[in-house]
Amino acid sequence: MHTVGIIGINGMVGQKMKAELQKIKKPFEIKTFGRNDQIPPIDIAVLCTDDPISRKLAPEIKGRVKFIVDMSSEFRMAPEVPLVIPEINPHAITTNTPLIASPNCTTTGLVMSLAPLKPFYHFTEVFFCSYQAISGGGKKLLDDFHTPGSYYEKNCVPLIGSLLENGHTREELKGLYESRKILEIPDLKVYCHTVRVGVENCHSLGVTVKASKNFDLEQVKKLWNNFPHLHYSPSVITPKEVSGQETTFICRLRQDVEDKNVIHYFITFDNLLKGAAMNGRQIVELLLERLA
Numbered sequence: 001m002h003t004v005g006i007i008g009i010n011g012m013v014g015q016k017m018k019a020e021l022q023k024i025k026k027p028f029e030i031k032t033f034g035r036n037d038q039i040p041p042i043d044i045a046v047l048c049t050d051d052p053i054s055r056k057l058a059p060e061i062k063g064r065v066k067f068i069v070d071m072s073s074e075f076r077m078a079p080e081v082p083l084v085i086p087e088i089n090p091h092a093i094t095t096n097t098p099l100i101a102s103p104n105c106t107t108t109g110l111v112m113s114l115a116p117l118k119p120f121y122h123f124t125e126v127f128f129c130s131y132q133a134i135s136g137g138g139k140k141l142l143d144d145f146h147t148p149g150s151y152y153e154k155n156c157v158p159l160i161g162s163l164l165e166n167g168h169t170r171e172e173l174k175g176l177y178e179s180r181k182i183l184e185i186p187d188l189k190v191y192c193h194t195v196r197v198g199v200e201n202c203h204s205l206g207v208t209v210k211a212s213k214n215f216d217l218e219q220v221k222k223l224w225n226n227f228p229h230l231h232y233s234p235s236v237i238t239p240k241e242v243s244g245q246e247t248t249f250i251c252r253l254r255q256d257v258e259d260k261n262v263i264h265y266f267i268t269f270d271n272l273l274k275g276a277a278m279n280g281r282q283i284v285e286l287l288l289e290r291l292a
């Protein structure tokens with residue numbers, strides 16, 4: 001029987017990953033590992049760890065595992081590493097890709113909305129402003145949020161991840177570079193602000209997309225509704241309704257008042273599910289099929 005190991009079982013993503021893997025209907029064994037555990041030979045290792053830990057562990061374990069699925073950002077932009085959202089680019093996984101990266105949560109929501117439109121519209125520019133939940137920052141941030149007087153309580157903080165010399169944050173550049181890689185549009189322009197808000201779970205994004213021709217709003221809604229795990233809601237939908245759901249929801253679609261080549265809309269999705277553990281589980285399912 002194949003074995004799938006979750007490394008970082010005590011974290012936000014590790015815990016959700018266990019619940020997600022338990023949904024897979026094929027026979028396989030789940031093993032879990034915390035900070036001080038030795039990792040024995042296993043078929044698939046899912047690293048639910050921060051960048052420095054994934055950086056250290058991946059080369060250490062690669063000789064004793066067949067595949068590594070890494071949830072951190074450590075290897076996402078390495079040319080030999082596929083960055084995979086199974087609804088969008090499962091073809092990126094080949095027999096020569098023993099390490100597969102799962103994307104940044106905010107990027108995942110954005111590209112889920114763009115991928116179904118790509119065959120019909122040539123995007124020239126994408127802008128988004130994110131409203132990112134506390135759970136996206138890991139369990140320490142969530143514990144801090146639950147402490148009275150937390151800075152994040154009733155607040156929005158326009159700084160996520162480290163600030164770079166060019167004034168952008170690492171989180172913002174993930175939105176640019178990871179979107180290009182997943183959508184396979186190397187010259188896509190993505191302008192963004194990423195903001196942490198005092199919401200416990202579910203990220204949201206206000207998005208503006210400019211294309212090289214007029215958008216047909218009815219076609220856009222149809223394309224979204226025909227795409228797996230994506231739904232256009234005619235009424236306003238917020239993190240409160242979306243938490244715990246597998247679907248990425250979009251609402252408030254409208255055409256720009258002056259430029260018909262531009263649309264605006266709002267996305268909400270569970271960052272711990274489609275933005276992390278569900279996407280990881282979907283990658284594991286693809287890998288289990290290959291191992292069968």
Ligand SMILES: NC(=O)c1ccc[n+]([C@@H]2O[C@H](COP(=O)([O-])OP(=O)(O)OC[C@H]3O[C@@H](n4cnc5c(N)ncnc54)[C@H](OP(=O)(O)O)[C@@H]3O)[C@@H](O)[C@H]2O)c1
Pocket residue numbers: 007008009010011012013014033034035036037048049050051053071072073103104105135136137138139140271272275276
């Ligand atoms: N949260 C999200 O929405 C989200 C979305 C997409 C991607 N990600 C990425 O997923 C990864 C995990 O995020 P998270 O939110 O789950 O963070 P987290 O809650 O801080 O969990 C990280 C876990 O890693 C464990 N750990 C540290 N060193 C370890 C080691 N040597 N061996 C095994 N486990 C070790 C920690 O153990 P202790 O409990 O002992 O400290 C902790 O339980 C990060 O790279 C993050 O960027 C997160």
